[in-house]
Amino acid sequence: MTEIDEKTRTELEAAAFRRLVSHLRARTDVQNIDLMNLAGFCRNCLSNWYLDAAKERDLPLTREESREIVYGMPYEAWKAAHQSEASPEQKAAFPGPGGH
Template identity: 60%
Template sequence: MVSDKQAQIEAAVFRRLLKHLDARKDVQNIELMNLAGFCRNCFSKWMVAEAKEQGETIDIDDARQQVYGMPYSEWKEKHQLPATPEQLATFEALQKK
């Protein structure tokens, strides 16, 4: 069982990670997926899943707003570049593993 203090620390670390990702908007989601196997969208989906696990409901758009710090459509417009053919090929190869 997770203590209240541990949960507070984990929550603070999560917020710190989101702040770090926010400061690194130059790092594209496809790059995160290819290197680490997760991206900002994964965080959003994990938030929705964990909320459900705990009997709560979080809308995916609300989760994305929390992760991206703005509506996802706005973030994509301002910061998301088209994936290169090389990035897409790497992604596809990794999905087959």
């Protein structure tokens, strides 16, 4: 495996994160429940992980702000524009409480 210094590794991870967020913003057709059912995480999870990282560094970020970073807009606006009602099949496959 190629030896990568810590600074470069952090920069590569940040670039991958930004690309993932950009991809999720573009794929508004993919519902969070689909992500949860297939991958075990969703946009909300990603925003929560971002918030956790901010809290570990004592940064004053709110849940709403971390969601806006991931969604590219306020969460409620994204839901109104892009979220659809989950199908019975999607609901049946959802891991439920604790599955997040």
